[in-house]
Amino acid sequence: MTSSGKQITDCGTDQRPIDLSGELAKYRDDFPILSRTVSSGEPLIFLDNAASTQRPRVVIDAISQCYEEYYANVHRGIHTLSEESTQRYERARKTVADFLHADSPKEIIFCAGTTAAINTVARSWGDANIGAGDTILVTIAEHHANIVPWHQLAERTGCKVEFIPLGEDYTIADEQVAEALERWQPKLFSFVATSNVLGTEFPVSRWVSLAHQHNATVLVDAAQAAPHEEVDVRAWNADFVVFSGHKICGPGGIGVLYGKEHLLEAMPPFLGGGAMIHRVTTSGFEPAGLPEKFEAGTPPIADAIGLEAAISYVSEIGLERIAAHERALCHVADRGLREIDGVRVIGPGPEKKGGIVSFVIDRVHSHDVAQQLDTTGIAVRAGHHCTMPLHKALGLSSTTRASFYLYNTIDEVHRLIDAVRELQVKFAPSGRRRRRR
Numbered sequence: 072m073t074s075s076g077k078q079i080t081d082c083g084t085d086q087r088p089i090d091l092s093g094e095l096a097k098y099r100d101d102f103p104i105l106s107r108t109v110s111s112g113e114p115l116i117f118l119d120n121a122a123s124t125q126r127p128r129v130v131i132d133a134i135s136q137c138y139e140e141y142y143a144n145v146h147r148g149i150h151t152l153s154e155e156s157t158q159r160y161e162r163a164r165k166t167v168a169d170f171l172h173a174d175s176p177k178e179i180i181f182c183a184g185t186t187a188a189i190n191t192v193a194r195s196w197g198d199a200n201i202g203a204g205d206t207i208l209v210t211i212a213e214h215h216a217n218i219v220p221w222h223q224l225a226e227r228t229g230c231k232v233e234f235i236p237l238g239e240d241y242t243i244a245d246e247q248v249a250e251a252l253e254r255w256q257p258k259l260f261s262f263v264a265t266s267n268v269l270g271t272e273f274p275v276s277r278w279v280s281l282a283h284q285h286n287a288t289v290l291v292d293a294a295q296a297a298p299h300e301e302v303d304v305r306a307w308n309a310d311f312v313v314f315s316g317h318k319i320c321g322p323g324g325i326g327v328l329y330g331k332e333h334l335l336e337a338m339p340p341f342l343g344g345g346a347m348i349h350r351v352t353t354s355g356f357e358p359a360g361l362p363e364k365f366e367a368g369t370p371p372i373a374d375a376i377g378l379e380a381a382i383s384y385v386s387e388i389g390l391e392r393i394a395a396h397e398r399a400l401c402h403v404a405d406r407g408l409r410e411i412d413g414v415r416v417i418g419p420g421p422e423k424k425g426g427i428v429s430f431v432i433d434r435v436h437s438h439d440v441a442q443q444l445d446t447t448g449i450a451v452r453a454g455h456h457c458t459m460p461l462h463k464a465l466g467l468s469s470t471t472r473a474s475f476y477l478y479n480t481i482d483e484v485h486r487l488i489d490a491v492r493e494l495q496v497k498f499a500p501s502g503r504r505r506r507r508r
């Protein structure tokens with residue numbers, strides 16, 4: 072502790088001490104759910120943020136306020152509530168556009184989440200632009216959401232899906248990407264900005280630039296990036312960028328497809344129905360312009376408004392501060408877990424990753440690890456995390472994943488490390504047990 076009462080640790084990535092007293096801990100009180108207990112009365116330690124984060128009161132209030140005060144269907148009604156709802160829904164779109172540094176709100180399509188956004192690109196852009204003999208290039212680190220839609224596209228068109236393998240230290244070198252682009256000449260390179268298992272942060276701008284040199288269109292899965300770092304679609308220069316609201320303190324059921332306007336303009340609508348048309352006759356239809364063309368049916372109005380509140384909330388705190396806080400927690404977790412005999416961290420060192428630490432304990436199934444941790448109040452995720460090809464490439468069937476967000480504390484990280492150490496001692500075969508530190 073310092074004279075000011077701040078807790079200091081020596082685990083900074085640049086080896087200088089980092090203040091972990093929880094500059095951000097004051098925000099914990101904003102999240103009602105964090106004060107509950109689980110199991111037999113243990114305080115909740117929520118380390119499952121890569122799956123879904125929790126929501127602050129301002130987001131819950133924004134959604135409630137929408138339903139209590141002005142909800143009506145958007146765009147169609149000539150009455151006060153519909154006009155208010157429409158105005159708030161479109162304001163949310165503008166907030167997302169500003170958040171991503173997009174050129175225009177027309178480039179922002181609201182959809183159900185990252186999965187829905189990628190499927191929209193596969194069905195719309197894919198069906199219109201991909202044919203037999205074409206290649207879609209992805210990395211082995213992709214979430215199933217960025218694999219299965221391309222397999223489905225391959226079934227429809229006869230195209231191929233090729234994977235860039237993992238390189239050294241759970242990363243992929245630019246040279247590997249360049250080689251794969253040269254070899255496969257893909258029509259599309261679709262890759263994850265931050266792996267939801269390894270935590271590895273890939274160099275998005277460099278890869279986009281390499282892909283464009285090979286005339287590939289680029290989709291970036293920013294599901295694990297947008298909640299934690301500034302996403303500037305103009306600086307990235309990616310053609311499509313997708314993320315989910317529920318991983319950035321927003322509601323479930325809403326996500327964002329960003330696409331460059333000229334690409335979206337040229338793409339046919341994917342879902343057909345109300346709201347996405349300009350005119351319908353008995354013989355056909357004329358689609359609406361952007362962004363309505365891709366938003367068939369009644370959109371997730373309150374969810375978009377909740378997402379706007381979430382984006383304002385994290386932006387006010389500052390994504391750089393959030394990222395620095397998570398990195399500090401990740402550094403301590405990564406180092407602490409690596410020191411435990413029989414525990415293997417699956418991912419690069421903390422200097423190359425965001426706030427995600429996946430690990431395995433020798434001879435203990437990840438489901439047992441998660442279940443045991445739950446008895447101490449710690450919520451982590453266990454399994455393949457929707458990355459079966461990655462796990463297969465790593466020779467693993469599952470991992471346990473701890474993932475951090477702005478409201479986690481250094482104390483929680485130490486509790487995790489202690490609980491894993493105890494678990495390893497309890498479950499490890501006696502010959503391999505080590506003295507408890």
Ligand SMILES: Cc1ncc(COP(=O)(O)O)c(C=O)c1O
Nearest residue numbers: 184185186214216267294295315
């Ligand atoms: C990297 C990545 N991509 C895609 C997804 C799918 O997101 P959603 O389930 O919100 O569609 C996830 C969810 O965990 C993810 O981590």
